[in-house]
Amino acid sequence: MPQGVSFQCRRCGACCRVPGDVALAPDEAQAIADFLGLDVYVFTARYTALAQNRRDLTLVEQSDGRCVFLQPDGSCRVQPVKPVQCKGFPTVWRSPRLTSVCAALRAGGGG
Template identity: 40%
Template structure:
């Protein structure tokens, strides 16, 4: 049996945020996040983003340990304005093996259904 992701409710464990990789920003998200952080958008882009390898957009940079730069001990520092890529995980997209690290998936896995 597979997970019913229509019932997904993020528990805020941050496991997905500890995975390195691109968190692509859409055209409007740098402005939205910069405003939330009370930053000039240019400063936000220079401080917290990088150009993706395919040069098709910006991504939030990783912290030195590979986790999201906005993840701290209290969770996501930009949660109210987090990028669509983050909001859409794991319903609209997911990486292989997410079920083993996601707290919700582990609690709602096939063994409990």
């Protein structure tokens, strides 16, 4: 991100509606399980699957491809402990597809 440009997330949840892997870093399954009050094995069975790289865990998707933790109002059910991958968009990493759906980036907020 260019220096002096700040990004203002609108918390619309558009990026969370794009199908694709939301990979979990090693400690994140335990952190999210604790946040939800679940045993980590229950959390893993209920909310994760093997990522496309056949190595990491990814969050499962709802039937239309949106993240399992995206709530109807566009908020994230696990916001305080959401994965590093989620925290990193769009300031740490971007993809053309996610960039195209981000209203804040399209409006010039850090694009």
